[in-house]
Amino acid sequence: MNNLLVTNSVSKNFGDFKALNNVSIEVPKGSIFGLLGPNGAGKTTLIRIINQITMPDSGNVLLDGKPLQPNDIKYIGYLPEERGLYKSMKVGEQALYLAQLKGMSKAEAKQRLKYWFEKLEIGDWWNKKIQELSKGMAQKIQFVVTVLHQPKLLIFDEPFSGFDPINANLIKDEILQLRNEGATVIFSTHRMESVEELCDHIALIHKSNKILDGNLQDIKRNFKTNTFEVGLVTENENRLKEIIQQKFDISKADFKSLNDDLKLNIKLKSNETSNDLLTFLTQNAEVNHFNELIPSASDIFIQTVKNN
Amino acid sequence: MNHLSLIIKREYLTKVKNKSFIVMTILSPIIMIALFAVVAYLSQLNNNKERTISILDESGQISPIFKNTDNTTYNILSNISLDEAKAQVEKNQEYGLLHIANNTDLDEMAKSIRFYSEDTPSLTLISSLESKLEKKLTDLKLQQDGVDIEKITASRTSIDIAQESYQGEKTSKMDNIVKLAFGGFAGYLLFMFIIIYGNMIMRSVIEEKTSRIIEVIISSVKPIQLMMGKIIGTSLAGITQFVIWIILGTILLTVVSLIFGIDLAAMQTPQQEMMQQAMQAPEVQNQMQNLMTAIYNLPITNLVVAFILFFIGGYLLYSSLYAAIGAAVDNETDTQQFMLPILMPLILAVYVGVFTVIEDPHGTVSTVFSFIPFTSPVVMLMRIPFGVPIWQQLIALVLLIGTFMFTVWFAAKIYRVGILMYGKKPSYKELYKWLRY
Incomplete structure (x- = not known):
């Protein structure tokens, strides 16, 4: 019991x-x-x-x-x-x-x-x-x-x-x-x-x-979308974006950072792990921010109420 | 400890320890007695004032009836004209001048009687003069017609019909007066008690709502327990207050009359004085005796038991309604619309009691209203001194208790829903909906 x-x-x-x-x-x-x-x-x-x-x-x-x-x-x-x-x-x-x-x-x-x-x-x-x-x-x-x-x-x-x-x-x-x-x-x-x-x-x-x-x-x-928030330092931002886009879904991210770097939300497919992403990124740029997006209770609340 | 007794205790203690309650309890009898004392003192002052009244009786037949009393000195004038008399009375600052012109026709003489004074004379004085003159002139008239006054006086017979029921119970007029007094007192007491303490219950329910404590309490006790606890606790506080009033009032009354030597019974209105004059006959002793037998004749046991039962029943019936009103509203100003339906039957009961029961205590109207639960406590209490069969009392009581249980159920329903409702001014329609929740 x-x-x-x-x-x-x-x-x-x-x-x-x-x-x-x-x-x-x-x-x-x-x-x-x-x-x-x-x-x-x-x-x-x-x-x-x-x-x-x-x-x-x-x-x-x-x-x-x-x-x-x-x-x-x-x-x-x-x-x-x-x-x-x-x-x-x-x-x-x-x-x-x-x-x-x-x-x-x-x-x-x-x-x-x-x-x-x-x-x-x-x-x-x-x-x-x-x-x-x-x-x-x-x-x-x-x-x-x-x-x-x-x-x-x-x-x-x-x-x-x-x-x-x-x-x-x-x-x-x-x-x-x-x-x-x-x-x-x-x-x-x-x-x-x-x-x-x-x-x-x-x-x-x-x-x-x-x-x-x-x-x-x-x-x-259940609510997490396998999305990671990353900050990348590179010389050519547009090129890097293109490379990543070929492999993952990306969108613009917004977080506070000391560096003037490329900020992206990257969504993984269900068969990929965070390590796959990290390995891929380190090969192409310097990673100084890597964070899984976990929905807050507030997000869940608002999202669920809206969907009903 | 059981919840109900806890609630009763709290309600009782909060009421009794409340400052305004204490002040009211102590001050009310003091103010009342002080008021009585002042009125009594003033009227005594008035009565004690010595006055001189001059009488100019040109016929010479009337003046002997005016005998000096403690307060009034009669100054019989003679061999003086009316104008001279007026001037003299005014100069001496006497109270007034009674002028009786001489006339062989007694009717004309009666019409010519005048009272001259600076201010409008007191009603009591004029009445007493009138009754004296009336008596004398009637006697004179009878004499003129050759009737022997002695014989008339001797032939006067005083009648007080002795009343007896088929069962041989002796009663008298005084019985009815005592019965009325008792019934009226009981009915009025209940009426006052319901209004004063019913309102108190209502306010204390509203207070719980406005202070928002109600939900905390209601998560520990059942609403009906809280309601009953409130009603009983407040009633006990009410009884305490009443008892203190009676004790304090009696003590004060005794003290005041001892200290100031004011005979409070001497407070008299002109009407009472006239009545007393009319009763200055041997009947008075008889009446005192009748009063005692009348009280003795009252069905005391029946009265006391019925008083307690109907008082409690009637009071609980109405106070549960007051509690329901308190639960239904947010503040006292919203209670108005619900007060009328409560007061109506109560006022009706008092009216029926005062106007119908006196005339015909066992008539249809009185009987019917003494069965209807909302009026029965007052009307039945007024009827019982006149002798109501026990079975009728029992039926009325059963009806009253039945209705009381219904109103408590009803009030508890309203209460249960109402105490958790805020910000809504409820209509009767709304209340009906609550009953089905």
Whole structure:
């Protein structure tokens, strides 16, 4: 059993609007799973179904191989995109209340809170009201409340919105550490650079349908076009171009380089390897740049959404 | 700990610890009592003012009826013309001058009576003068016709029809008054409670939406638990506030009347004063006795049990609707369009209670409205003191509980969808759609 969470053909309609259409995803244990998609694709609906806030019209959700039970909420930590705290309640009181709602005992919650407050250096906020804190500070509290009960599944919906870069990094490190300690993380975001940085698996949802999913490396491998970016130094650029053109498909490339050299994208045929290309090039020119073009998550996202 | 009790506890504590709640709880009775005290004090000042009234009775037959009291001194003038009298009264700054011209025709004499004063005289004074004069002139007329006044006085009979049901229960007029007072009080209390604390529930639901905490909470507890927790927690805070009001009010009332020596019961409107004059008869003692028996005659156990059940049922019914409204809208200004359908049956209930139940507590209108769940809490509570068969009460209660369960289900549906909906001003059509989600 390698998947912590599985959704089987989950569908959900709101009136005449189809929010999710037979969406199946598999979230491997210990992974950071990126749930991607344009606005209004159905990500939040899927997350709400996993959190049992909304019930699916058909399909089911398995946690650890068993159908989701109302009691399972204590295994899930959820940081929604639309988030907030009671403004006039004190930080400590509020955190205790929310922890107890997740099924923790008061004493246990207090102890865990102390640990987290010290870790994030926010211990002296205990008796402050939320309305006295800045937005970023409140977000930190919100993060602590989400992870406090040590859930095995963490769901973050746009976790970095509202954080400054320093705090965003802090939270990112905490997420990675929690994963290393055994938690599984589902991560819904538009920010592709954090997907690139954090996620090892992704699923792409577009117009209520899942259109792509799997291991990020595998997906990239599938999306790569065997194209290499090269920088060549030669005396006669036009001649060199002609020589290469006879053997490979080329197009103009654009990257930063110290030398005023010939920049090309060279696409290999399926039976050729990078070594073949390199050998051929070194025979004809001096190679000072050689780089395989790997599609970024953002490229894959845009390309896939456009094709659908 | 179980979720519901956690939510109730939080709702209760937040409400009770809220600054404006504390201020309102303490200040309201103080302001109320202060207001009463000021009014009582002022009216007492007014009553205590001593005044002198001159009376120029040219017939000489009437003036003996005016006897000096603590506040009013009657100055009987004689052998003086009207103009001289007016001048003298004005000079002495007396309150006024009553002039009775002499005339053998008593009707003419009655018409000629005038009261002269600097300012418009007080209504109480004029009424008391009028009643005195009326009585005297009637007596004089009777005498003129050769009727013996003594006999008339002796022949006066006071009637208070004793009422008895077929089962032998004795009742009196006073019974009805006490029943009305009790029913009215119960109905009005429920009405106030629903409006004040229903609104409080609604606001606290809206607050959860605007602070965006709702989704965090809803991922831990069921919406219906959250809603019930809110309703119960807020109600407990409401009961706390009510109890404090009553205790504080009683204490303050006692203290104020002790310190200032103001008899708050002495606050009287002219009408009350006139009524009292009319009642200055041995009947009064009788009435006191009747009052006691009337209270004693009330079906106390039935009333208390019914009050608690109908109060809770009615309150929960309406507050779940308030919670649903709170869930459906984004801010308080959007609640207007939904408030009317809630207030209408409530106001209707009070109207039916006040106008119909008093006239005919077991008539068709009263009976029907005491079964309809949206009006039954108020109307039934008003009817019960007049004796409603237990089976009717039970049917009304079952209907009420059934409807309550329906509205909670309905409200929970709206709530579940509504709390996660932002930025949309919902129409009734929209709400209908939510029910099917």
